[in-house]
Every structure is written in C-alpha cells, then in structure tokens.
Amino acid sequence: MTTPKPTLAVWKFASCDGCQLTLLNCEDELLQIAGQLQIANFPEASSQVIEGPYDVSLVEGSITTPGDAERIRRVRRQSRILITIGACATSGGIQALRNFSGDLAPLVYASPQYIDSLRTSTAIAEHVQADFELRGCPIGKHQLLEVIAALLSHRRPNVRGHSVCIECKRAGLSCVMVAHGTPCLGPVTQAGCGAICPAYHRGCYGCFGPMETPNTKALAARWRELGATDQAVHRAFRTFTAAAEPFRKEADAHDAR
Amino acid sequence: MRYVLDLGGLGQLLAALRQRGFRLIGPVVADGAICYGEITSAADLPAGWTDEQDGGTYRLKRRDDGALFGYNVGPQSPKKYLFPASATLWRSHPPGTADTDDEKPFAFIGVRSCELHAIAVQDRVFLGGQHPDPLYAARRDGAFIVAVNCGQAARTCFCVSMSAGPKADAGFDLALTELTGEGGHRFLAETGTPRGEEVIADTPGAQPASPRDATAADQIIERTAAQMGRAMPAVDLRDLLYGNLEHPRWDDVAARCLTCGNCTMACPTCFCFSVEDVTDLAGRAAERNRSWDSCFTLDHSYIHGGPVRTSARSRYRQWMTHKLATWTGQFGTSGCVGCGRCITWCPAGIDITEEVAAIAADT
Ligand code: SF4
Ligand code: SF4
Ligand code: SF4
Ligand code: SF4
Numbered sequence: 001m002t003t004p005k006p007t008l009a010v011w012k013f014a015s016c017d018g019c020q021l022t023l024l025n026c027e028d029e030l031l032q033i034a035g036q037l038q039i040a041n042f043p044e045a046s047s048q049v050i051e052g053p054y055d056v057s058l059v060e061g062s063i064t065t066p067g068d069a070e071r072i073r074r075v076r077r078q079s080r081i082l083i084t085i086g087a088c089a090t091s092g093g094i095q096a097l098r099n100f101s102g103d104l105a106p107l108v109y110a111s112p113q114y115i116d117s118l119r120t121s122t123a124i125a126e127h128v129q130a131d132f133e134l135r136g137c138p139i140g141k142h143q144l145l146e147v148i149a150a151l152l153s154h155r156r157p158n159v160r161g162h163s164v165c166i167e168c169k170r171a172g173l174s175c176v177m178v179a180h181g182t183p184c185l186g187p188v189t190q191a192g193c194g195a196i197c198p199a200y201h202r203g204c205y206g207c208f209g210p211m212e213t214p215n216t217k218a219l220a221a222r223w224r225e226l227g228a229t230d231q232a233v234h235r236a237f238r239t240f241t242a243a244a245e246p247f248r249k250e251a252d253a254h255d256a257r
Numbered sequence: 258m259r260y261v262l263d264l265g266g267l268g269q270l271l272a273a274l275r276q277r278g279f280r281l282i283g284p285v286v287a288d289g290a291i292c293y294g295e296i297t298s299a300a301d302l303p304a305g306w307t308d309e310q311d312g313g314t315y316r317l318k319r320r321d322d323g324a325l326f327g328y329n330v331g332p333q334s335p336k337k338y339l340f341p342a343s344a345t346l347w348r349s350h351p352p353g354t355a356d357t358d359d360e361k362p363f364a365f366i367g368v369r370s371c372e373l374h375a376i377a378v379q380d381r382v383f384l385g386g387q388h389p390d391p392l393y394a395a396r397r398d399g400a401f402i403v404a405v406n407c408g409q410a411a412r413t414c415f416c417v418s419m420s421a422g423p424k425a426d427a428g429f430d431l432a433l434t435e436l437t438g439e440g441g442h443r444f445l446a447e448t449g450t451p452r453g454e455e456v457i458a459d460t461p462g463a464q465p466a467s468p469r470d471a472t473a474a475d476q477i478i479e480r481t482a483a484q485m486g487r488a489m490p491a492v493d494l495r496d497l498l499y500g501n502l503e504h505p506r507w508d509d510v511a512a513r514c515l516t517c518g519n520c521t522m523a524c525p526t527c528f529c530f531s532v533e534d535v536t537d538l539a540g541r542a543a544e545r546n547r548s549w550d551s552c553f554t555l556d557h558s559y560i561h562g563g564p565v566r567t568s569a570r571s572r573y574r575q576w577m578t579h580k581l582a583t584w585t586g587q588f589g590t591s592g593c594v595g596c597g598r599c600i601t602w603c604p605a606g607i608d609i610t611e612e613v614a615a616i617a618a619d620t
Contacts, residue, residue: 162554169522170342179289187517
C-alpha cells in the first residue's frame with residue numbers, strides 16, 4: 001500500500017511574489033518536490049487547485065487589509081503545518097514602512113475612499129501561529145529546500161539564528177567594514193543568504209532581519225565612527241524588516257525628525 | 258644551516274616544491290586583503306604590497322621596495338586549508354564516503370611565527386589524545402612549511418608577549434628572512450628539517466649565507482620584535498581571569514560586542530565546529546556536514562531546554578577565558594599566539610589585550 005503524498009499549498013498576501021519565485025526557480029528540485037509532495041494549491045505554478053485541508057502551507061506576504069486578516073485565519077485552519085516565507089510574512093516587509101508614517105493613501109490614489117486597507121503591515125505570526133519562519137527578501141533557495149527536506153524526513157531544519165558574519169568568514173570573504181570601511185548590517189542580521197552582499201564588496205542590507213542577539217546599538221555606534229550619518233543609520237534599519245522590533249527601535253533612536 | 262637566495266632562487270625553490278608534488282598555498286592579494294590562496298610561482302606573491310592594521314581596520318597599501326612578504330597576517334591563516342570552514346564527514350551515497358584528500362600535500366609559503374605556533378596548537382587539539390581527527394590528519398600529513406620571519410610588526414601584533422614570535426623557532430622546513438636593502442633583494446634561508454635541506458639542495462641559486470647577511474637578518478627580526486603594536490599584560494592570566502569572573506568589565510565589553518563571531522572565525526587556533534545532518538528531498542541520501550562554529554552563537558551552548566550562555570557578557574567571557582586560561586588546563590598551552598586577528602577583524606574593534614589590561618588594572 002502506498003501512503004498518499006502530503007499536500008502542499010502556497011499562499012500569497014501583501015508581497016512582491018519574489019519568495020514564490022524562489023520556489024519556482026528551484027527548477028530541478030521542483031520536480032523532486034512534486035515527486036514527494038502533492039502541489040495542491042499553488043496558483044503561480046498551476047491553475048489546478050485541490051481542496052484543503054493541506055499538510056503544509058507556505059505563506060508569503062504580510063497582512064495589510066481587513067480581508068487578509070480574515071483570510072489568514074482560514075488558511076491556518078486548513079493547514080497542519082504553516083511556514084511563513086520571507087521578510088513580508090515574518091516581519092511585515094518593506095510595506096511596513098507605512099507603520100511609521102501618516103496615512104499615505106490620499107497621496108497615492110485619486111479616490112482613496114475605495115481603498116480598504118489596514119493602517120499597518122504586520123507579520124503573519126501576529127495573526128495566527130506560524131510553525132516555522134523563513135527569513136529573507138527574498139528567501140534563499142537552499143534554506144527553502146532544506147526546510148522542505150527536513151519536513152519530509154521529520155527532522156529539525158538546519159536554519160541557524162547567528163550573524164551573517166559567520167557565513168561571510170566561512171566563505172573566506174574579507175570583512176567590508178574592516179577592509180574597506182563600508183558600513184555593513186551583517187553583525188546584527190541573521191545568516192541564510194550566504195553573505196551575498198559582502199561577496200560583492202557591499203555592506204549587508206539586513207534583508208534577513210535581526211539575528212538571535214542583535215546588538216544594534218553597538219553596531220550603529222560603529223557605523224557613526226565610519227562616517228555614516230544618523231539619517232543613514234535610521235534608513236538602514238528602516239528598510240526590509242523595519243517592523244522587526246530590534247531594528248524598529250534602533251531606527252527610532254536615529255530618527256532625525 | 259643558513260643560505261642566501263635571490264628572487265630567481267626563490268622561484269627555483271617554489272619550482273622545486275611543485276616538482277616534488279606539493280600544492281603551493283601562499284599569500285595573494287584578494288578581496289581587499291592579503292589572503293591565502295593557491296599559487297604557482299613567485300609572480301603570484303604580493304610584491305610591493307603591505308597592510309596597515311588597527312582595531313577594526315585593515316587597509317592594503319603599496320610599499321616601494323617590492324618586498325614579497327612585507328606585510329603582517331591577513332584575515333586568513335593556514336587553518337583555511339588544514340581545518341576547512343565546511344566539510345562533509347559522511348555520505349550515504351555512495352555509502353559511507355566522506356570528503357577525502359587524495360589531493361597533493363600542501364606546501365604553505367610565507368607562514369609567520371605566530372601561525373606556526375597556531376598550527377602547533379591545532380595539532381594538539383586535532384591530533385593529540387585518543388581520537389585524532391582524520392580530516393585534519395590527512396590535510397596536515399606531509400605538509401611542507403616555508404616560514405617567513407616578519408620584517409615588521411603590525412599595530413595589532415603582540416607575539417612577543419605570547420612567546421610566539423616574531424622569529425620562527427620550530428615547526429618549519431625552511432624559514433626565510435627577506436632582505437631588501439644594501440646588497441639587493443634577497444632571502445636568508447634557514448633549514449629546519451632534512452626535507453628543507455633537500456629542497457635547498459635542489460635550488461641551484463641557494464648559496465651559503467655570508468656572516469653579513471646572517472647578521473642583517475638577525476637585526477631585522479630584532480627590529481620587528483621591538484615594534485610590537487600591542488602587548489599582553491605580563492600577569493598570570495589564569496589567576497587574573499579565574500579571580501575576576503564577575504568583574505564589571507565584562508558588562509562593559511558586552512555593551513560593545515556584537516556577538517558576531519568574527520573573532521573566532523579569524524582566530525588561527527579556534528577549533529569549534531558544529532555538525533549538521535542533512536537529507537535530500539527524496540529521502541534517499543543523507544550527509545553529515547561539519548562547519549566552523551563560534552562560542553558567540555546561542556546554539557554553541559544549547560543543551561536540553563535552551564542555551565546556557567544567553568548574555569553577550571557570558572559569551573565574551575567564555576571566549577576570552579578559554580583562549581587565555583582554561584585552554585592551558587585543556588591542552589597545556591595558551592590558546593592565543595598574539596597574531597592580533599581578533600583585534601583587526603572585530604568590526605567593533607574590541608581588543609583582547611586592552612580587555613585584559615582593564616581587568617588587571619582594576620584588581
Ligand atoms: S562584511 Fe559584514 S557580514 Fe561580513 S564579516 Fe564584515 S560585518 Fe560581517
Ligand atoms: S585570540 Fe586573537 S590574537 Fe590570539 S591567536 Fe586568536 S586571533 Fe590571534
Ligand atoms: S604577531 Fe608576530 S609573528 Fe605574527 S605577524 Fe605579527 S610580528 Fe609576525
Ligand atoms: S569581540 Fe568583536 S568580533 Fe568578537 S563577537 Fe564581539 S564584536 Fe564580534
């Protein structure tokens with residue numbers, strides 16, 4: 001007797017689709033995933049939709065409308081395991097910048113009365129329980145495959161909470177802060193990207209969000225010594241994961257307004 | 258026995274090593290620093306380059322004498338090759354295989370005294386005791402070492418106070434001192450092993466050194482020793498650290514420490530690693546991988562129920578007391594050779610000698 005394959009659903013909330021594209025970009029591995037999981041609901045890949053419940057749901061995007069706040073509850077009810085993918089789903093994403101400004105709708109839309117959105121962009125875990133969170137803007141292909149492989153073999157995913165610096169040094173890169181004086185968010189940012197930005201001699205932009213024990217205050221002080229303005233520090237922390245608490249606080253501390 | 262060789266002679270020496278089947282690893286300019294990389298001839302060496310180092314900064318600079326070894330240690334060390342950052346220990350497909358090193362043995366070129374001491378420290382860690390590490394053993398086995406006595410010290414160097422330099426005293430096959438002044442660009446070569454003698458015998462350009470060249474080389478090393486940018490306070494470090502586990506300085510350094518782990522990654526003696534098992538999507542193949550880890554991560558002290566060292570204070574204290582104190586009980590030597598990498602490559606510029614001095618001054 002063969003046991004039926006576990007079912008996989010992929011959901012989109014407020015997001016750019018980049019994380020779903022990471023899944024589609026897996027190409028070779030996507031066929032292997034399809035061999036192990038029944039892709040039951042993934043509109044980006046197939047118009048064929050199988051009714052829930054689902055064994056695994058991957059959730060991309062943040063909650064920005066009253067309708068989505070309702071919809072995520074329905075997704076949760078239909079999902080045995082719910083994994084949030086990407087900066088939007090895990091911290092509210094770049095659209096969480098709205099959390100720190102006045103109502104922008106009148107500036108953007110001719111008829112703002114038709115816009116029914118929430119004042120804030122929030123992470124999925126602020127609405128329902130997330131069983132696992134994958135960071136990144138977008139997520140990294142290797143981490144995504146690792147989480148799926150771990151799920152399939154009932155083991156803990158090898159996803160660590162330490163700094164980007166550890167990946168950077170393992171990759172044999174020279175630190176851009178030390179060797180070039182370029183400010184970098186790597187020391188306070190969670191690993192997972194493979195230190196892509198330092199590999200191209202740029203500072204880390206923090207798209208994986210705060211690492212396990214981020215000392216943002218000390219890093220901000222170092223950035224200032226390297227010549228970054230308060231405004232630059234503010235902006236760096238208020239980018240991809242602006243609403244993640246340690247980054248939100250550090251950005252506030254350097255708010256020139 | 259001491260010999261002298263010119264630039265051509267150095268080229269012959271490297272060729273003789275390649276001829277003997279060695280894979281040459283030496284200093285190369287890469288990625289904004291002088292790193293270790295694969296080289297094929299003396300032309301790959303960082304001629305006319307040097308570095309300027311201080312807490313949290315490193316800058317490549319030009320020098321006008323064309324020196325090949327006119328720099329101090331960079332972000333990497335021979336650890337990059339002997340204890341690689343990532344390795345597969347075991348694979349289910351094909352069954353039971355691991356990363357093997359059927360490759361040629363290494364010849365490390367330009368290894369500094371502090372690095373020789375660091376290799377000796379890691380030899381004790383990985384090869385001493387009942388369970389030698391097969392991966393390290395395979396990579397270390399037969400490695401040929403051409404050391405270089407430092408012609409200058411960086412502002413972050415403190416090997417003299419750790420009795421680890423700047424003169425290469427053991428652990429090399431050949432040790433060079435680079436002379437660039439009067440008498441031309443040349444290298445004084447000292448042999449440390451019979452293998453070193455054999456390689457020199459295959460280097461036609463090597464001539465017995467004159468007493469003048471020998472004296473010039475000795476003077477260079479003396480000058481370097483007098484140039485140390487930093488010093489470890491001359492106190493009993495074990496007494497000092499064991500007696501100050503609750504010193505307020507740990508809170509002070511914790512406020513500056515990013516717990517990023519750079520110091521441990523760059524340190525040539527740090528040996529911590531984590532082991533992760535991975536499976537493929539189909540559930541048909543499994544692998545056990547090992548990679549560098551750091552006592553600055555939470556998982557490093559994770560035991561049933563959670564990590565033990567949750568504060569930055571406890572992690573910095575763990576790192577420093579291990580390096581300077583508990584290491585001695587564990588392996589019979591200090592875990593620090595005074596290379597200064599943890600100072601230069603700390604993005605926050607935290608300085609191990611300064612932290613010790615602060616505790617010593619207030620005890
Ligand atoms: S470049 Fe950035 S990520 Fe890499 S070690 Fe330096 S601070 Fe860390
Ligand atoms: S602790 Fe620092 S100075 Fe000492 S060996 Fe390690 S990196 Fe070098
Ligand atoms: S610590 Fe000593 S041996 Fe090491 S690079 Fe500096 S001067 Fe040379
Ligand atoms: S001492 Fe420096 S390099 Fe080490 S963890 Fe702290 S901030 Fe990072």
